[in-house]
Amino acid sequence: MGIYDVAVVGLGALGSAAVWQAVRKGAKVIGFEQFEFGHVKGASHDTSRIVRTSYDAPEYVALAKSAYRDWADLESSVGMKLLTVTGGIVVIAKDATEGPTIENYTASLTANNLSYELLSSAQVQERWPQITIGENMAAVYSADTGMAHASKSVTAMQFAARAHGADLRENTPVTSVTPIGGEGKGYIIRTPAGLFKAKKVILATDAWTNQLLEPLGAHIPLTIMQEQVTYYKPTTPAAFDKEKFPVWICFINGKGFYGFPTFGEPTIKAARDFSENTMPLDKRTFVHSPELLDELTNFMGDFISRDQKLQTLRTVTCQYAITPERQFVLGPLPDNPDVFVALGAGHAFKFAPVIGRVMAELAIDGATKEDISSFAVPTKATPRARL
Template sequence: MIPKMNQFDVAVVGLGALGSAAAFHASLKGVKVIGIEQYELGHVRGASHDTSRIVRTSYGEHEYVALAKSAYKDWAHLEEKCGQRLLTQTGGIVFFPENGTMSARDFANSLTANDIPYELLSAQEVNKRWPQFNIPSSVTTVYTADTGIVHAARSTMAMQSQARANGAILKENTQVFQVVPSVGSRGGVIETSNGPFFATKVIIAADAWLNKLLAPLDAVIPLSIMQEQVSYYKPTDMASFEQGHFPVWIWEDEPCYYGFPTYGEPTIKAARDVANNFMTPEQRTFVHSPQLLKELTEFMAHLVPGKGQVLRTVTCQYAITPSRQLVISSLERYDNIFVGLGCGQGFKFAPAIGRILAELAIDGKTDDDISKFGIPKLERTTSKI
């Protein structure tokens, strides 16, 4: 028999950005909430640490634009609750090379469908407005003024702090071994290194460790897990790369690259998205790849000639499905167990995904359209890593 003090309405497994958001929003509903994290809060082993993350509505699929639009409201709500400014709007541009993997038309159509203002710019217009770039004449660009930056570590900490302020219990350094659905009840037992806990509803936001918990529940998701890296450069003419003079940018092609203006320090940040540096969490070296850094620096030398010298490179981790689809869903066999997965692009959506997961768990429904974000149909295949 599990003691009453260890019985909860909602348990959240994994307290990165998505799990912390789910714990925060569940706590707002006045239910008894426990959040469980296998490492210390704010650890660097996942994808919710370090500083800047891009927030944007510019996507080529209208469902993502709609979810991002909701997330802006949730970011504002979080800022109001915690009394901090977390989101800084800088404006952002997405570059579409000729014959690239995506088109400016798809982005423009999705933004139009969601009533998001944007500008369609030629290479000449981009180079004139932001002479820091060197854009080939064949590139088309979409500009959205609402694009911005959130501070990753500070935002995750704010959600954790607010969850605790609302009565949630957050346990760090507590490993979850298994989630066991209770026979004859709507709940489940969470077996951990600090003993068992019972919860009526369970939200799993364990990212790269997700399949270890889903496998016993007959719901394995095909995942590729890889170590990613971002690099910080120090331009000589720092003033031209400050917010207001230089936007967030994305080179939408294969490979895809992205970057930031200065944010909290005299550097600019850039990275390749999806580096395919495959490994398991246990195999991670936390040592960056010199080859990936070389490729990034060569790309930056052409796109942003005034980038300056690289100062440091920091690693993080991606866990992505084959289509890189977000997952916001209950399990097929257990409708009291829910999964949230950001697939390396989830931070911008984090407060919305957390709210939706809390709504599904507590209210049994959400007004947001999440029909696109179900469990991938290959859920019972073996994961890639």
């Protein structure tokens, strides 16, 4: 039986960050991934993810500020550029009555002493003529918004963890986490490859979390959805280069959409967030919804200037595990305080390095430097859209 200080279950973005951050603190760490590394069954694959400090709640802005420092630390550790800063906008109707408001964003940024620009629809279209929005819309621009390369970032964290001595196992599902006697005596981790013992356990298992929590007497309400992103080739791809086109988010009619400049190929990527395409784990199809694709394509036809014809190239699916209010769940289980949960509700990739550090600090130091007081285990499932 292998004996470790920390075991991390699930090696997507959050779990890979946790093994990296834990092992560099000197702990003996093992990480388990139930599928092959780089698989497409979760939410950490494909190319780009948005990074930004611009959020509609101050606790997320504060954590995002820390995430940028941890991203820089990761880039330095692996000698690789992982973030591409482009600047970005969040577009919302000035008289929005549902979902986030412009005031939510500006107040949260102001509370964290971060600068921004408030732009009218005319100013948006003057700066980026590729975009068309109505006169009733306004935008918050943040210069630090950009993109992380998703698959490359996860691989980089795994590489850095292994370089520090972490034992990472792929195709090794964890079937149970069982306490040994009383508090502080550790846990037995059962896998098809054998039994392992760890003093502390971090669960970064997303949609599979409750399978391991329920034998421990815990449960987190989760709504499982299959999401999708689509890549379009515009008439003039050069007009959407990262030097000429921002990362963008747009809330309209109670729905949120988002997209990217070109990134490694002559395409722009876009999606609707929180599509409500619920799909239990055992029913997932990996086939995209034609209705959601039509909805997105119609939106893009209005949002992108009419002189650009968008050719649909491909649509990629991923999986969301949505917590109540789409709040993060970060911290120990009340009845098993040496088991820690990291759930990101479909919007945590940008936070991965800092969430990994939070998990490592909790498991090894007993406390974290970050304020995670807003991310308690939820009591009811009432999800709302938050990009």
